[in-house]
Amino acid sequence: MDIAFTAEERAFREEVRQLLRVNMPPELRRKLAEGRKLSKHEKAAGVRILYRKGVPTWPKEYGGAGWTPVQYYIFTEEVRAFPAWTQFGYGESLVGPVIYTFGNEAQKKYYLPRIANAEDWWCQGFSEPGAGSDLASLRTRAVREGDHYIVNGQKTWTTWAQYADWIFCLVRTNAEAKKQQGISFLLVDVKTPGVTVRPIELISGGHEVNEIFFDNVRVPVDNLVGEENKGWGYAKFLLANERFSDAGVTSSKESIRRIKDLAARSCAGGAPLIDQASFREKIAAVEVQLKALEMTQLRVLANASKEQKGAQDPASSILKLKGAEIEQTIAELLMDVVGPYALPYRSEDQIEGNEPPIGPDWAATIAPGYFYSRAASIYSGSREIQKNIIAKAILGL
Secondary structure, rough: OOOOOOHHHHHHHHHHHHHHHHOHHHHHHHHHHOOOOOOOOHHHHHHHHOOOOOEEEOOOOEEEEOOOOOHHHHHOOOOOOOOOOOEEEEEEHHHHHHHHHHHOOOHHHHHHHHHOOOOOOEEEEOOOOOOOOOHHHHHOOEEEOOEEEEEEEEEOOOOOOHHEEEHHHHHHHOOOOOOOEEEEEEEEEOOOOOEEEEEEHHHHHOOOEEEEEEEEEEHHHHHHEEOOOOHHHHHHHHHHHHHHOOHHHHHHHHHHHHHHHHHHHOOOOOOOOHHOOOHHHHHHHHHHHHHHHHHHHHHHHHHOOOOOOOOOOOOOHHHHHHHHHHHHHHHHHHHHHHHHHHOOOOOOOOOOOOEEOOOOOHHHHHHHHHHHHHHHHHOOOOHHHHHHHHHHHHHOO
């Protein structure tokens, strides 16, 4: 496998670097480098800069940049290293591809430009109490009455719903069919009467996730994506995209660079941690695993053009599984580097992530990050689900 970049790809990398250097506000860069939280407005501003040539992962005909998989990989590497912010909810990465692959022309014309311009923040309404890893057991109902669906039920662990303008939901539209065959894919305006968003405070102290309640919510039938009762297939397509994005290679690379930098500093007057052979061995071990993951990701990228419309490489489950393990290992190494300084001060009424540190500024977000990384084995499909997919689709067991 030839992993050398072509002259055109190297020129593209420099083009991305120039875009970041010239256009990205220094304040956004500083906050991200320090691990601080950005506001919805700041995220939208940063994303609009990066989307000037189109949405990075979309085809040109739908407002995308039309980049090759390798170009997108280079773009992601440079953005993470800068750093800058690439995501405005889950419009670009999740629901957008579902809409332009399975949606009708009216849906494409209305929703896709608004996603591309960071106008609408989308959140994901999949998991429910009792229907997480076993997602097909969901119980949120949508009953058709004329030209509307009446939606009742609950979604949970809904990331960034506090910012959301829209939520894409899996709902049960046929209670008599087998559980995978009676599910539909609906687009719901969060401002619709009957929608209630409640925060869930995490062990990290952050408020990334929420629970959402639907109480007789009227959703136009025009907001149904694809065919009624065919939503399970669209969800599998979406989740495969999410698992691919969750490999986190570029983020892990930047985190390892940070670990090395921090470990080279003197801690509490003692010798730098990087001088310990055992610690260097831990770093080397995770770097080897990360390189193997990167090679797997590049193979998935290389195969992407060969997949038929709506299909995804089952190797995306390998990326999700191993990417989560590496993310958690890196979070543990950061805790080793920082020690007690990783714990930020928290007042009783704070539930967000901009708390002042008790030690150096760079240490304040490390313990919350470590706690949040525990969820990496669950979100986007649990570790057990990924192993089942790998066993069935790749190993043929």
